[in-house]
Amino acid sequence: MTPPEPEHRxxxxxxxxxxxxxxxxxxLLHDFTPALIDVGAHHLCPGCGxxxxxxxxVEQVDELGEVSRAIAVFGIGCxxxxxxxxxxxxxxALHGRAPSLATGVKRCRPDTLVFTVQGDGDMVNxxxxxxxxxxxxxxxxxxxxxxxxxxxxxGGHMTAATVLGQRTKNTLEGRDAARHGHPIRLAxxxxxxxxxxxxxxxxxxxxxxxxRTNRMIKDAFRTxxxxxxxxxxxxxxxxxxxxxxDTVDAPGYLDSxxxxxxxxxVLKDARKGLEFRTPAPKGSTT
Amino acid sequence: MTATAHAGARIMxxxxxxxxxxxxxxxxxxxxxxxxxxxxVLETMAARLPDVGGVCVNAESELEAVGMxxxxxxxxxxAATGSTGQGLSLMQESLAEIVYSRLPLVxxxxxxxxxxxxxxxxxxxxxxxxxxxxxxxxxxxAAELTQLAFHLAEKWRAPVLVMGDYYLAHTHQxxxxxxxxxxxxxxxxxxxxxxxxxxxxxxxxSPLSDAxxxxxxxxxxxxxxxxxxxxxxxAAMERMVTDEPPRHEAxxxxxxxxxxxxxxxxxxxxxxxxxxxxxxxxxxGWLRPITLVPFPSDVVAxxxxxxxxxxxxxxxxxxxxxxxxxxxxxxxxxxxxxxxxLDPSGFGIAPDLDVALLKRRIADLHDAVTGRRRGPEPEPPxxxxxxxxx
Ligand SMILES: Cc1ncc(C[n+]2csc(CCOP(=O)(O)OP(=O)(O)O)c2C)c(N)n1
Ligand code: SF4
Ligand SMILES: [Mg+2]
Numbered sequence: 001m002t003p004p005e006p007e008h009r010x011x012x013x014x015x016x017x018x019x020x021x022x023x024x025x026x027x028l029l030h031d032f033t034p035a036l037i038d039v040g041a042h043h044l045c046p047g048c049g050x051x052x053x054x055x056x057x058v059e060q061v062d063e064l065g066e067v068s069r070a071i072a073v074f075g076i077g078c079x080x081x082x083x084x085x086x087x088x089x090x091x092x093a094l095h096g097r098a099p100s101l102a103t104g105v106k107r108c109r110p111d112t113l114v115f116t117v118q119g120d121g122d123m124v125n126x127x128x129x130x131x132x133x134x135x136x137x138x139x140x141x142x143x144x145x146x147x148x149x150x151x152x153x154x155g156g157h158m159t160a161a162t163v164l165g166q167r168t169k170n171t172l173e174g175r176d177a178a179r180h181g182h183p184i185r186l187a188x189x190x191x192x193x194x195x196x197x198x199x200x201x202x203x204x205x206x207x208x209x210x211x212r213t214n215r216m217i218k219d220a221f222r223t224x225x226x227x228x229x230x231x232x233x234x235x236x237x238x239x240x241x242x243x244x245x246d247t248v249d250a251p252g253y254l255d256s257x258x259x260x261x262x263x264x265x266v267l268k269d270a271r272k273g274l275e276f277r278t279p280a281p282k283g284s285t286t
Numbered sequence: 287m288t289a290t291a292h293a294g295a296r297i298m299x300x301x302x303x304x305x306x307x308x309x310x311x312x313x314x315x316x317x318x319x320x321x322x323x324x325x326x327v328l329e330t331m332a333a334r335l336p337d338v339g340g341v342c343v344n345a346e347s348e349l350e351a352v353g354m355x356x357x358x359x360x361x362x363x364x365a366a367t368g369s370t371g372q373g374l375s376l377m378q379e380s381l382a383e384i385v386y387s388r389l390p391l392v393x394x395x396x397x398x399x400x401x402x403x404x405x406x407x408x409x410x411x412x413x414x415x416x417x418x419x420x421x422x423x424x425x426x427x428a429a430e431l432t433q434l435a436f437h438l439a440e441k442w443r444a445p446v447l448v449m450g451d452y453y454l455a456h457t458h459q460x461x462x463x464x465x466x467x468x469x470x471x472x473x474x475x476x477x478x479x480x481x482x483x484x485x486x487x488x489x490x491x492s493p494l495s496d497a498x499x500x501x502x503x504x505x506x507x508x509x510x511x512x513x514x515x516x517x518x519x520x521a522a523m524e525r526m527v528t529d530e531p532p533r534h535e536a537x538x539x540x541x542x543x544x545x546x547x548x549x550x551x552x553x554x555x556x557x558x559x560x561x562x563x564x565x566x567x568x569x570x571g572w573l574r575p576i577t578l579v580p581f582p583s584d585v586v587a588x589x590x591x592x593x594x595x596x597x598x599x600x601x602x603x604x605x606x607x608x609x610x611x612x613x614x615x616x617x618x619x620x621x622x623x624x625x626x627x628l629d630p631s632g633f634g635i636a637p638d639l640d641v642a643l644l645k646r647r648i649a650d651l652h653d654a655v656t657g658r659r660r661g662p663e664p665e666p667p668x669x670x671x672x673x674x675x676x
Contacts, residue, residue, distance in 0.1 A: 036484070038498060067484035073357070084490055084499045088483040091360045092492030093353070094383050100350045104357025104365070105478065107341045108315055112480040130353070133346040 029156040034059055036067065036088055047247030049237025049254075050079045051202040053146050053213070056235075057117070060217040064225070066113040070254060071105055073098045075127070077119035078152045078239075086199045096127025099134035102141040113221060115142040120161035121151040124186050131190065132231075138195030138229035142220045145186060145232070147201075148239035149258050151213070156242030159183045163261040167244055187234045187267055188278060197229035197270035201262060201279065203236035205251035209264065219269065236262060255282075289649045295462040300425045300454040301326030304394065305334060306463040307429040308366055311436035314340035315358035315365040316486045318349040324370045325453035326436055347375040352393075355438040359389040360491045362477025364436055368394025368448075371402050375410055375600040381445060382411025386493030388476070388519065390439035392432070396450040399636050400550060403605035406447050407578050416523050418442070418530060419578040421449040421549045425459035430466065431576070437468040442526040443476070449578065453551040532582035535574045538564055539589040540635065542571030544652045546623075547586065547610055548599040549575045552639060556599050559644040578606070583613035590618035595655040597648060599638035600624040619655065 012124040036058040044051055055286045061070045067088060074083040076095040093101045098116035102197040106114045123131050123145045131143055150168055157177060158168040163183050175183070191199040198220050202213030213235055220231035236258050238250035245253050265279025298306070305327050308316070316335055328344075335342040341358075345351035348369050356365035369377065374395050384391055395402055404410075406419045418438055422428035428450065435446040476496075482488045490496050495515035524599040537557065539545055548556040553574035560572040573589055575582050590596045590610075596618050598607045604622040611620050625638035638644070652658070 042499075061483075068482075069480040070483050071478050071480050081499075082496065083492060084494070087486060087488045089355065089478045089480050089488050090490045090492065091386070091478060092490070092494055093356075094379060097349065097353045097380065100345075100353025101357035101360070103343070103350075104315065104317070104354035104359070105361055106357075107343065107354070108358045108361040108363040108365075109479055129346065130350060133350060157350075 002244055014066070015251060035060055036080070036086055038085045038087060042085060044078055044081055045134060045241045047238055047240045047250050048078065048152075049148065049204045049250075050146050052080050052153045052210060053144070053235045053237050054079060054117070056204065056210065056214050056217055057115070057144060058086060060214060060221060061088060061113065064221055064227075065220065066221065070113045070115070071109070073102045073105065073114065073116045075116065075118035075122035076153070077122050077146070079117055079119060080153075080243065081147055082117070096122050096125070097130060098122070099127065099130040099139075099143055102143070103134055103137070106139065106141050110140070113142075113224060115144060115164045115221075118143065118145050119152070120147040120149060120186075121159045122146060124160040125186050128184075131186070132193065132279070135196045135219050135230040135232065136193045140224055140227055140229065142224050142233070145215070145234045146237045147186075147234050147258070147262060148237045150239055150241060150242035152239045152242045156239070156244065161186065162264070163257055166257055168242070183261055185262055187232065187262070190230075190232050191276045192265040193230075194278075195230050196232060196268060198223040199230035199268040199276075200232070200266040201234040201236070201264045203259060203264050205236070205238060205254040212264070216266065219271065226271065234262065236264065294464065295460045297458050298425070299326065299456055299458050300428050300450065301396070301456070302330045303425045303429045303459075303461050303463060304432050304448070304450065305330035307432035308392070309334055309338055309438070310463050310465045311433040311629050312364045312472060313366050313436060314338070315355065315363050316340070317343040317345045317354040317358075317367050318343050319348050319351050319369065319373060321370040321373050322452070323398070323452050324368055324373065324394065327368065327394060327396060328457055330437070330655050348376040350531050352377040355391055356380060356384050356387075356389065358550055359391045360387075360478050361382070361479070362474040362479075364390070364440070366392035366394065368396060370396050370398060374402065374405060378405070378409070378411035381417070382409060382415055384445050385415040385417055385523075386413070386519065387491055388443045388522070389445070389491065390443055391445040392435045392439055393445055393447045394450060395447060396455050397450045399601035400451065400552065400605070401602045402449070403578065403600065403602060406449055407581075407609070414520075416527055416579060417444050418446045418526065418580070420446065421447060421576060421578050422454065423550055423554045423574060425454070426461045427576075428454055429461050429463050434468060435467045437471065438530065440471045442475075442530070444523070444526060449550060451551050453639075457602065508547060527580045530577075530580060530629070532580045532584075533576035535581040536585065536589065537561070537572050538569075539571035539573060539592065541569055542589070542593045543569045543656050544595045544597060544648070545571040545589045545593045546597045546599060546648055547572055547573045547575070547606070549578060549606060550574040552601055552636065554600055555639055555641055555644055559641050559648055562641070563645055563649060563652070568649065570648060570652055575606070578609075581609045581613065583609070585613070586616065587612040589622075590614040593618065595619045595621070595651075597621050597623045597651050601639065602626070621651055623651060
């Protein structure tokens with residue numbers, strides 16, 4: 001007797017009905033590609049959250065009419081696959097160093113919209129001092145951190161943002177505070193600095209969160225455009241490969257594991273007079 | 287073309303002259319972190335750059351400093367950074383990647399002694415790269431070479447390192463710093479300003495190649511070929527070190543029986559010691575490499591061939607010595623007469639940088655190589671340094 005299908009397999013949606021010929025011609029991958037992302041295989045895993053976050057960033061640049069003024073500075077991680085894939089000017093930095101490069105760019109070209117694309121490994125591990133100093137200086141740039149709680153690129157290893165209990169290749173039994181220390185909540189750290197004008201944490205694990213994240217990205221860019229100081233959006237992204245969970249389970253794992261420690265919300269917004277506050281836990285009414 | 291003492295000359299320390307020369311060369315972005323004797327350059331840039339519409343950032347560390355300068359350089363702004371020994375060590379990862387990214391940048395190593403020759407010429411960073419290295423002696427030459435560094439950086443789209451030292455930074459000399467014209471430069475068509483976004487051909491400045499991935503999808507004219515990029519890059523680096531003429535200064539090498547080679551401030555001490563020995567009738571010559579990369583191998587080889595004996599003086603354990611030996615390739619006897627860069631100040635400033643002491647060492651060697659009687663024993667290389675700074 002064959003074992004029953006796992007539950008998530010039975011609830012998979014039917015994407016393509018193969019019982020009959022399609023009523024519309026099949027569409028190619030690049031038919032869905034946003035205008036500012038070049039066609040080209042990016043080799044990121046199925047179910048990865050980073051392409052969604054990348055798309056959100058470039059779409060907000062476009063919607064704000066900043067395409068011909070934008071300069072993206074890339075760190076090193078899986079998202080680096082996009083650094084030679086955008087129809088936006090790109091400067092490729094070293095692992096951890098993007099905020100300083102962004103500073104140099106912005107100081108020399110104050111009219112540009114400058115943003116970094118980094119991961120938790122890049123920003124919280126290798127380059128923590130870079131982002132903190134850039135924020136404290138009130139540098140008029142925007143930094144984005146794609147937080148998946150792992151070094152995705154190296155194959156799923158613990159970062160400083162890995163949450164307690166999370167299994168990685170070097171915390172096989174789950175991150176244990178006694179042995180591996182505590183995770184750093186970067187958005188909270190940045191928001192506590194006076195030079196930071198806009199700080200938020202979003203996620204791309206469902207349509208609602210993507211819409212919220214889009215708004216955060218736009219507000220961060222507006223903060224920069226108005227010259228109010230440093231802006232920062234941390235974006236929780238799925239990494240089914242580095243989490244060792246099935247692709248369909250990754251959005252749920254993001255909620256139950258990552259977002260329980262790294263709580264989504266707007267932490268600070270100078271444009272709206274919102275002082276630093278920590279986001280409330282999920283389900284809380286405050 | 288030389289910035290020498292004449293009309294408009296002012297007496298200033300080397301550090302200030304280097305800063306003024308950077309501004310004269312068009313430098314409009316500078317970032318640094320204090321460390322003696324680089325500190326004085328940073329102070330002058332912080333005071334002077336805003337006057338000319340430039341930006342000087344007091345970076346929180348050398349890592350930030352080089353990163354900021356990298357970003358500034360990517361916008362086509364003439365930019366510079368620097369430090370002293372240790373700070374340069376911290377910057378090496380970035381320096382290597384800036385070479386791969388093909389960006390012009392001027393980097394100062396206001397070293398204390400000469401222990402960083404290998405770091406400067408071999409690169410302390412990862413990978414397979416080269417950049418030009420200039421080593422001035424004296425304040426007027428430092429002012430000229432600093433300006434030349436900006437020209438060469440743009441010409442070759444690569445970082446240029448200027449090796450200073452403690453004495454150069456702190457010696458006051460009369461110098462007039464006026465903009466020097468080294469000739470036309472290629473357009474900065476690679477520089478980022480955001481304007482190519484949305485055109486279908488947005489610019490990319492990356493150590494990983496300037497090719498777009500879409501080229502791989504067969505949708506564009508050029509091919510996405512990493513190997514092609516690296517070959518192009520390596521060829522450009524090779525042209526830089528073979529086509530850029532090496533610079534040097536030399537004296538009395540025609541009939542010398544011994545040629546003494548030294549660079550930077552010690553090169554000036556050796557020049558003086560040899561001049562005095564000449565006046566005493568000794569057939570000795572001197573040679574001072576001004577470009578360390580490219581190394582003036584041909585003139586070193588020729589001088590060595592004529593003289594048959596070469597002495598190398600450096601304030602380290604013998605680093606340029608390797609380049610001299612490579613140039614000479616066994617055709618002459620090569621001796622090291624330098625000293626360790628240790629002194630009681632803790633600053634590692636040459637304990638034996640002293641003309642009288644150098645004269646004795648050189649004369650002894652001259653006696654030995656010409657078969658004459660040995661002169662008096664040289665003094666022990668360590669002596670009290672009169673000054674000590676925190
Ligand atoms: C100095 C340095 N150390 C280590 C690496 C190797 N490395 C490449 S990507 C990466 C981790 C990236 O993690 P993250 O920024 O979180 O991006 P992700 O892959 O998770 O998207 C590491 C450690 C490197 N490139 N440079
Ligand atoms: S390893 Fe993780 S972050 Fe990297 S592409 Fe795969 S899913 Fe995305
Ligand atoms: Mg990560």
